[in-house]
Every structure is written in C-alpha cells, then in structure tokens.
Amino acid sequence: MSQIERHQYDVVIIGAGGAGLRAAIEARANGFKTAIICKSLFGKAHTVMAEGGIAASMGNVNSNDGWKVHFRDTMRGGKFQNQWRMAELHAKESPDRVWELETYGALFDRTDEGKISQRNFGGHEYPRLAHVGDRTGLELIRTMQQKIVSLQQEDFRESGDYDARMKVFAELTVVEILKTDGKVSGVLAYYRETGEYVVFEAPAVVLATGGIGKSFKVTSNSWEGTGDGHALALRAGGNLMGMEFIQFHPTGMVWPPSVKGILVTESVRGDGGVLKNSEGRRFMFDYIPAVFKDKYAETEEEADRWYTDADNNRRPPELLPRDEVARAINSEVKAGRGTPHGGVYLDVSTRLSADVIKRRLPSMWHQFKELADVDITLQPMEVGPTCHYVMGGVQVDPDSGAATGVPGLFAAGEVAGGMHGSNRLGGNSLSDLLVFGRRAGVGAAEYVKNLGARPSVPDSEIDRALAIANAPFESNGEENPYALHAELQQMMNDLVGIIRDEAEVQEALDKLEVLKERAAKVKVAGTRQFNTGWHLALDLWNMLLVSEAVAKSALERKESRGGHTRNDYPTMDANWRKWNLLTKWNGKNVELIKEENPLMPRELAELFDVEELKKYLLPEELEQLGMGGH
Amino acid sequence: MGYLAKLRVWRGDKSGGQLVDHSVEVSEGEVVLDIIHRLQATQAPDLAVRWNCKAGKCGSCAAEINGRPRLMCMTRMNTFAEDEEITVTPMRTFPVIKDLVTDVSFNYEKAREVPAFDPPKDLAPGEYRMAQVDVQRSQEFRKCIECFMCQNVCHVIRDHEDNKEAFSGPRFLMRIAELDMHPLDQTDRKNMAQEEHGLGMCNITKCCTEVCPEHIKITDNAIIPMKERVVDNKYDPLVWLGRTITRRKSD
Ligand SMILES: Cc1cc2nc3c(=O)[nH]c(=O)nc-3n(C[C@H](O)[C@H](O)[C@H](O)COP(=O)(O)OP(=O)(O)OC[C@H]3O[C@@H](n4cnc5c(N)ncnc54)[C@H](O)[C@@H]3O)c2cc1C
Ligand code: SF4
Ligand code: SF4
Ligand code: FES
Numbered sequence: 001m002s003q004i005e006r007h008q009y010d011v012v013i014i015g016a017g018g019a020g021l022r023a024a025i026e027a028r029a030n031g032f033k034t035a036i037i038c039k040s041l042f043g044k045a046h047t048v049m050a051e052g053g054i055a056a057s058m059g060n061v062n063s064n065d066g067w068k069v070h071f072r073d074t075m076r077g078g079k080f081q082n083q084w085r086m087a088e089l090h091a092k093e094s095p096d097r098v099w100e101l102e103t104y105g106a107l108f109d110r111t112d113e114g115k116i117s118q119r120n121f122g123g124h125e126y127p128r129l130a131h132v133g134d135r136t137g138l139e140l141i142r143t144m145q146q147k148i149v150s151l152q153q154e155d156f157r158e159s160g161d162y163d164a165r166m167k168v169f170a171e172l173t174v175v176e177i178l179k180t181d182g183k184v185s186g187v188l189a190y191y192r193e194t195g196e197y198v199v200f201e202a203p204a205v206v207l208a209t210g211g212i213g214k215s216f217k218v219t220s221n222s223w224e225g226t227g228d229g230h231a232l233a234l235r236a237g238g239n240l241m242g243m244e245f246i247q248f249h250p251t252g253m254v255w256p257p258s259v260k261g262i263l264v265t266e267s268v269r270g271d272g273g274v275l276k277n278s279e280g281r282r283f284m285f286d287y288i289p290a291v292f293k294d295k296y297a298e299t300e301e302e303a304d305r306w307y308t309d310a311d312n313n314r315r316p317p318e319l320l321p322r323d324e325v326a327r328a329i330n331s332e333v334k335a336g337r338g339t340p341h342g343g344v345y346l347d348v349s350t351r352l353s354a355d356v357i358k359r360r361l362p363s364m365w366h367q368f369k370e371l372a373d374v375d376i377t378l379q380p381m382e383v384g385p386t387c388h389y390v391m392g393g394v395q396v397d398p399d400s401g402a403a404t405g406v407p408g409l410f411a412a413g414e415v416a417g418g419m420h421g422s423n424r425l426g427g428n429s430l431s432d433l434l435v436f437g438r439r440a441g442v443g444a445a446e447y448v449k450n451l452g453a454r455p456s457v458p459d460s461e462i463d464r465a466l467a468i469a470n471a472p473f474e475s476n477g478e479e480n481p482y483a484l485h486a487e488l489q490q491m492m493n494d495l496v497g498i499i500r501d502e503a504e505v506q507e508a509l510d511k512l513e514v515l516k517e518r519a520a521k522v523k524v525a526g527t528r529q530f531n532t533g534w535h536l537a538l539d540l541w542n543m544l545l546v547s548e549a550v551a552k553s554a555l556e557r558k559e560s561r562g563g564h565t566r567n568d569y570p571t572m573d574a575n576w577r578k579w580n581l582l583t584k585w586n587g588k589n590v591e592l593i594k595e596e597n598p599l600m601p602r603e604l605a606e607l608f609d610v611e612e613l614k615k616y617l618l619p620e621e622l623e624q625l626g627m628g629g630h
Numbered sequence: 631m632g633y634l635a636k637l638r639v640w641r642g643d644k645s646g647g648q649l650v651d652h653s654v655e656v657s658e659g660e661v662v663l664d665i666i667h668r669l670q671a672t673q674a675p676d677l678a679v680r681w682n683c684k685a686g687k688c689g690s691c692a693a694e695i696n697g698r699p700r701l702m703c704m705t706r707m708n709t710f711a712e713d714e715e716i717t718v719t720p721m722r723t724f725p726v727i728k729d730l731v732t733d734v735s736f737n738y739e740k741a742r743e744v745p746a747f748d749p750p751k752d753l754a755p756g757e758y759r760m761a762q763v764d765v766q767r768s769q770e771f772r773k774c775i776e777c778f779m780c781q782n783v784c785h786v787i788r789d790h791e792d793n794k795e796a797f798s799g800p801r802f803l804m805r806i807a808e809l810d811m812h813p814l815d816q817t818d819r820k821n822m823a824q825e826e827h828g829l830g831m832c833n834i835t836k837c838c839t840e841v842c843p844e845h846i847k848i849t850d851n852a853i854i855p856m857k858e859r860v861v862d863n864k865y866d867p868l869v870w871l872g873r874t875i876t877r878r879k880s881d
Pocket of ligand 4: 703
C-alpha cells in the first residue's frame with residue numbers, strides 16, 4: 001500500500017456545501033486539524049443553487065415571529081413526522097446562525113430599518129426567509145467559502161502555511177468509509193483529475209454530501225446529487241430513516257425538454273405569482289386540505305389583500321406546503337387542464353410591474369429568457385413538479401449529529417434525516433445546514449477529544465475499498481453506465497415518483513434487482529484520468545442502493561403523508577406517524593426496520609391547539625401527553 | 631426537428647491535443663452542454679468536462695465556443711445555424727488538465743491574497759444595520775458565480791503569462807472593490823488594489839464586462855471607481871478616459 005498517498009487528519013468532512021463548510025469551521029475552532037473533501041471545485045456545491053432564502057425567526061418584518069412559531073410551522077409542514085428535538089434546535093438556533101453570516105461578510109437584502117429583510121414562503125406563518133434577491137444559496141456558499149479563506153489567512157499569518165489547520169481537497173471523490181474494529185478510521189478517495197487514490201486516516205468523518213435527486217429523471221438537483229453519503233453510511237453500517245419522503249417541488253420548468261426540472265423558485269409565489277390552469281382558473285382554491293382549512297384564504301379577493309395586510313387576511317393557497325401544491329398541479333394536468341407542455345401556468349406578469357419582477361426575481365427572469373425564450377414580465381411560465389429534496393437520510397443523534405450505530409461517523413445537512421419529517425418547508429434547508437453543520441462539527445470534535453487511541457487503517461481495509469473502486473475497469477461485461485443511469489432515472493420517475501401504489505413500487509423493486517445485476521457488468525474504457533464514465537459507474541452503485549431504500553420504504557408505508565403519496569392509501573393515518581422506517585444494508589440488499597417515532601414533550605405539544613393535535617396524534621398519545629381530557 | 635450538429639471538440643491533455651470532429655444529434659431547446667453530454671454518453675465516454683448545476687448558477691462549465699468564452703449550459707444550440715461548425719475549446723488562459731477541463735487554481739490563489747472582510751470588533755451579531763442603498767453596490771459584485779471567464783479573457787494575463795504573478799485579474803480586483811464598498815468593513819483598502827493586485831495594469835478595455843454571464847459591470851462599477859480612489863490617480867490618464875466614456879455614479 002506504500003504507493004498510495006496518505007493524509008492524517010482529526011476530522012474529515014465530506015462535502016463543501018453549507019453543512020460541510022459550517023462543520024469544518026467548528027471542528028477547526030475546537031482545535032482539530034480538518035480536511036474538507038468535495039467532488040467539485042470549491043464554491044460550486046449544490047447549495048449554490050438555492051434561491052429563495054434561509055428561514056430564521058428573527059422577527060425583522062413581523063415581530064410576532066419567534067422560535068415557537070417557527071417550530072410549529074416546521075412540525076406542521078412535516079406532518080408531525082419530524083424528530084421533534086431537531087425541529088426544536090433548528091427553530092431556536094437558526095437566527096444566531098444567520099446573524100453570524102453577517103459577521104462573515106454576507107450581504108442580505110435589507111428592511112427600511114436596515115435589518116435583514118425577510119420574505120414570505122409556503123408554510124411559514126410570518127415573513128421569515130432572509131434572502132438576497134433569488135440567489136441566496138450563492139450568497140451562503142460564497143460567504144462560507146470566504147470565511148474558510150479568512151481562517152486560512154489567520155493560519156498563514158501564524159504558521160506560514162494556509163493549509164496548516166484546515167485544507168480543502170477539491171475534485172476528490174470519496175469511494176468508501178474505512179473502519180477498524182467497528183469504528184471509523186478514515187476514507188478512501190480518488191482525484192478526479194488523475195484518478196489517483198488517496199487514503200485519509202481520521203477517527204471522525206462528517207457526511208455532508210447533500211441529496212439524491214439524480215436518481216430521478218426530472219430533478220432540480222445538480223450532478224452531485226447522487227446520494228453518495230446516504231450510500232456510504234449504509235455500507236458503513238448506519239441506518240437511513242424516512243427514505244420514502246421525497247419532496248417534489250411543485251414548480252420546475254417543463255419546457256424545453258433539456259431544462260425540464262430546473263427550479264422555479266417559490267419566491268415567485270411568495271411575491272405574488274399565481275397558479276392557473278388552461279381554463280384560467282386559480283385552481284389552488286380547490287385543493288385546500290381539511291387540516292389547513294382555516295389558515296388559507298377562500299376567495300381571490302382575500303388572498304390578494306394578504307400581500308399588503310397579512311395580519312387581517314389569510315394567505316393565498318398558492319402558499320400551501322409544497323406537497324399539497326405539487327399534488328394539485330399533478331391532478332390538474334391529469335384532468336386535462338394542463339398547458340401544452342404538460343404543466344400549469346405560473347404568472348407574475350399580470351401581478352407585478354416589469355421593474356419589480358426584474359429586481360426581485362432577477363435570476364428567474366434571466367433563466368426563462370435565456371433557456372426558454374419566455375419573458376416572464378410579459379408571459380406566464382409553464383411549470384410542473386420536479387424531484388427536489390430528500391427528507392430521508394442518515395439517522396443521527398439530534399444534538400450531536402452522530403450517526404446511529406457507527407462510532408466516529410456524523411452527518412449533517414440534506415444527507416441527514418429526521419429534521420423535516422415527511423415534508424420540508426422552503427428555506428428550512430439552508431438554516432438546517434448551518435444549525436446542524438455546526439452541531440456535527442462540535443459532535444465530531446467532542447468525539448475525537450474523548451477517544452483514547454486513534455484507530456489505524458489496516459491494508460486489508462484499503463484493499464476492500466480499492467476493489468470497489470476498480471471494479472468497473474475489471475468487469476468483463478458490456479453495460480454502459482450512461483445508459484443504465486438513464487434507465488434508472490426513468491424507472492424511478494415512473495414507478496416511485498410523486499404518486500405511488502403497491503404494484504408499481506413492487507415492480508420498481510424487481511427492476512432494481514435486475515439493474516443491480518447489470519450494474520455489476522458495467523465496463524468503462526480509457527484510463528482513470530478524468531474519466532467521467534468511471535465516475536458515473538461508481539455513482540451508479542450509490543444511486544441504486546439509495547433507490548432501493550426509497551422503494552422499500554415507500555412500499556411499507558401504507559398511508560399518504562407529506563412527500564409520500566400512495567394512490568391505494570390516499571389519506572394520512574395517525575397510526576403511521578408513530579413509526580419511522582429505517583433501512584439498513586446487509587451486503588446484498590436493503591432491509592427494513594420499523595422503529596417508534598418519539599413523541600414530543602408536553603411543553604412543546606402545548607404550543608398547538610388540542611384540536612390540531614388530534615389531527616395528527618392518536619388518542620392514547622394525547623393521553624400520554626396528559627392532553628387527552630375533554 | 632432533430633438534426634445532426636457538426637461539433638469540433640478539443641481533446642487532449644498537458645502534453646498536447648487536437649480538435650476532433652463529431653456529428654451529434656440535437657433536439658429542440660438544447661444547449662451546448664446537452665450536446666457535449668450526448669457526445670459523452672454515445673461516442674466519447676471519457677470526454678472530460680466540468681459542470682454542476684446546468685442552470686447558469688455555479689459557473690463550472692465555462693469554455694470557449696467558436697473562440698468566445700461562454701457557459702456551455704447557457705448557450706442555446708439555436709443561436710447557431712444547423713450547418714454551422716461549432717468549435718468547443720477549453721479556456722485558453724489556464725493550463726489544460728484534460729479536454730475541456732482547465733487548471734483554475736490561479737484564481738483560488740489570488741482569492742487567498744485578498745484580505746478578508748473585517749467587521750467592527752464591538753458590533754455584536756444581530757446588531758448589524760445597513761441601508762439597502764449602501765449594500766446594493768457590493769451586492770452587484772456578489773452576484774459573481776466564479777466562472778472565471780473574465781479572468782480568461784483579460785489580455786493582461788491571457789497574452790502575458792508573466793503578469794500572473796502581479797495581477798489578480800478582474801474577478802479579484804472586483805472583490806477588493808466589493809469589500810471596500812461594504813458599509814461596515816474596517817480595513818483601509820484604498821491602495822491595496824494598486825500596490826498589491828496590479829490594478830494599474832488594467833487599461834479599461836472592458837473585455838471582462840463583456841463576457842460576464844451575470845452582467846456585472848466589472849469595469850465601470852468596480853475597477854474605474856477604484857482607480858479613482860487610488861491616491862495619486864490624477865497621473866493615470868486611463869481614469870480620465872474611463873470617466874469620459876462612463877457616467878460616474880454619484881458617491
Ligand atoms: C434549485 C434548488 C433551490 C433550492 N432553494 C432552497 C432555498 O431557497 N432555501 C432552502 O433552504 N433550501 C433550498 N434548496 C435546498 C438546499 O439548497 C439543499 O438542500 C442544500 O443546499 C444541501 O446542502 P448540503 O450542505 O447538505 O449539501 P450540498 O450543497 O448538496 O453539497 C454536497 C457536497 O458534498 C460533496 N460530495 C458529495 N458526494 C461526495 C463524495 N462521494 N465525495 C466527496 N464529496 C462529495 C459535494 O461535492 C458537495 O460539496 C434548494 C435546492 C435546489 C436544488
Ligand atoms: S477592463 Fe481591465 S480587467 Fe477588464 S479585461 Fe480589460 S484590462 Fe482586464
Ligand atoms: S465577474 Fe462575471 S465573468 Fe468574472 S468570474 Fe464572476 S461571474 Fe464570471
Ligand atoms: S453547469 Fe453551472 S453554470 Fe453551467
């Protein structure tokens with residue numbers, strides 16, 4: 001093994017999105033030598049794409065806001081499936097995390113008083129999303145990137161070496177987590193550029209690898225969203241939780257085909273855009289579900305008044321949680337009231353002046369103009385659902401981000417599960433990245449502090465990981481990774497997409513077995529130097545594993561809740577809220593485990609009306625909370 | 631409506647390479663990056679190309695298309711005639727790694743040399759107050775997606791490799807301007823751009839502004855105001871020239 005490049009670090013962070021960078025800052029602040037590994041160039045992680053904003057109850061626009069209201073909205077959005085402790089920590093800590101960004105140099109849009117401006121978003125009771133036009137993710141990633149650089153400058157002043165305490169390894173992909181005696185001992189990775197392998201020896205590894213959208217045909221995710229971290233955790237012996245919950249964002253572009261899936265930010269609706277079908281009807285009024293009946297406007301007049309007087313009017317139904325809006329669009333299109341290209345209309349042109357549109361939604365204006373020849377100040381957009389976010393992820397300890405069952409492994413950000421329950425509210429991801437990124441950094445630091453001897457990495461473990469990485473060159477099959485990937489994406493879209501039923505999900509599981517066999521016969525040509533075919537062959541394994549976890553969980557959950565809609569079980573069932581579905585890898589297949597979902601303590605339950613709790617909880621659960629009396 | 635496009639793609643690495651002709655299918659609404667991906671999936675599986683978002687947001691997919699720096703994901707195929715030959719080459723100013731992928735580490739080194747945001751020591755998080763009009767100027771520069779096309783096109787480094795040492799390029803001159811205009815930044819950056827980052831080498835050709843996919847007015851709004859601020863600016867005739875061709879924003 002002597003020829004392999006080796007590095008020793010205290011903490012290795014996989015991922016340079018918001019979660020990974022925040023974790024890195026914290027691990028270094030605790031005095032640990034930290035490596036940040038990412039598949040792309042520094043500053044390009046998927047977080048860069050986030051548009052609408054970051055949710056934090058700072059109360060700058062409406063002073064009635066506070067952590068309790070944010071907590072309530074988050075639980076409602078997730079249909080009470082959330083790990084309550086995560087939702088609590090998130091609601092309490094996100095204002096501090098946003099303010100901290102200003103000290104790093106972020107420049108958010110301002111209120112008239114000079115505070116951070118906050119905008120409305122679906123499911124949030126008050127204007128809550130700090131934002132910079134519609135490029136908030138860019139601001140977040142650049143701010144964090146520049147903070148990392150500033151810390152490296154400090155280290156340079158001290159030691160003459162920028163990389164002394166924290167180094168970014170860009171265009172390096174982790175293939176496998178290495179373990180010694182049941183504990184994490186490092187990772188194996190390869191450089192994109194050269195294909196050379198490198199081993200990092202480290203007692204703590206933080207997964208911050210983002211989402212899984214690239215397993216679906218229509219998605220808003222960048223190429224990095226191949227579920228690597230989810231798969232790495234599975235193979236390392238961790239659990240995934242809630243993988244049936246996938247968010248289909250209601251508004252993706254539908255035309256032209258090559259851009260199908262690219263996101264149209266929810267701010268378009270938050271700022272006044274309305275959804276109409278081909279008959280010109282604002283159809284969302286027809287889709288307000290019973291649980292939300294008293295919270296949304298019933299007439300267009302009331303809805304329109306809300307934009308200027310939110311205290312005395314109810315909000316427009318275009319701002320219902322994403323799962324509701326996505327299903328409504330799906331139904332309209334199925335009922336034959338869709339646009340020529342199979343979407344619905346989203347219109348701001350008749351609602352806001354051209355100037356306001358260009359100022360508040362500059363990148364949307366740009367995107368439609370350049371990619372679809374549509375001027376959104378004059379014409380409506382055509383939009384439809386797109387696979388956007390995975391609520392499911394690595395099961396972690398809420399406070400420290402420690403992955404269940406794998407000492408030394410931590411997870412934060414989109415790769416971690418539990419925070420968002422069955423459905424994430426817009427803006428709650430960026431805040432999640434910072435709150436739990438920081439916590440995972442602390443968690444990893446504490447773990448390393450308390451660890452006796454450092455585990456060493458035996459050669460046999462490296463050989464095992466190398467065998468996985470080299471397999472696509474050594475195969476004697478003929479399969480093409482690009483073709484297999486396309487088949488997987490189509491299959492997942494068709495069979496485990498926005499609306500599911502038993503027969504289709506079962507069919508998907510059968511097909512996945514065949515795809516797994518075929519994936520073992522993928523053959524790549526050329527050398528390891530910047531070989532995209534080889535990279536995809538490795539990513540493909542991860543996507544297959546994750547897809548199996550999704551399908552297995554989706555088959556098991558016999559109800560409809562948030563990002564999981566079953567045609568054959570169309571209603572939400574409080575008996576199912578009690579259960580979290582965990583998935584585990586047994587070396588050959590994904591196995592399912594049902595685990596009880598802890599009930600929130602009484603002081604948090606009291607933030608809700610008993611009548612509202614009854615919609616989500618069982619009578620015996622209310623009893624348990626001491627809130628069952630009439 | 632599909633047709634076969636004539637694509638010439640540069641293939642090679644550090645040791646050299648050549649343009650390779652391909653004919654690739656195109657369907658409606660596609661961009662150059664779609665065609666490169668189709669080429670990869672059907673004819674050249676080991677073709678190296680960088681991309682992430684395919685939505686013009688990450689700045690990964692910059693290349694030269696018919697000699698002009700462009701984002702491949704934002705260049706529609708219908709901007710070319712169907713029988714036109716489309717040549718895709720890597721950015722010229724940076725060393726080639728493989729095919730369309732270049733070594734852009736120059737930019738990351740320059741980024742490290744710009745002193746970071748320096749907030750007031752006594753201002754607690756949450757206490758920051760800034761007016762929208764005051765943050766707007768820096769916000770324009772923060773739209774930068776770091777595609778490095780301005781760096782690629784700037785003749786100061788494009789044609790003179792030796793200048794790379796002394797010249798940070800438009801992207802990072804703009805970063806200094808951004809921090810200088812930040813309402814709360816405490817560091818005096820007045821002469822930094824001139825003395826340490828080669829501001830004086832820029833002769834306001836505005837090539838950088840022309841290629842910027844974010845339509846940032848790099849020259850007018852960042853570089854010229856900075857040249858004006860440099861203490862002995864009256865000796866720089868270009869500032870005078872710049873002033874006459876751009877209406878100066880009131881400070
Ligand atoms: C178009 C769009 C708009 C959105 N808008 C919003 C919004 O307005 N508000 C909001 O709150 N949320 C929004 N989201 C969701 C949010 O952007 C993401 O959930 C979030 O950015 C994920 O961040 P992350 O830090 O978990 O990971 P990412 O930012 O996805 O980063 C993952 C990192 O892991 C690295 N990585 C992955 N696998 C490997 C591997 N094998 N080896 C090495 N490195 C690896 C990648 O290179 C990358 O650096 C949006 C999402 C999309 C797609
Ligand atoms: S204006 Fe200055 S920085 Fe921009 S391309 Fe010309 S010389 Fe370079
Ligand atoms: S300033 Fe414009 S051209 Fe230059 S790197 Fe930024 S986005 Fe690209
Ligand atoms: S792929 Fe992100 S800008 Fe082109």
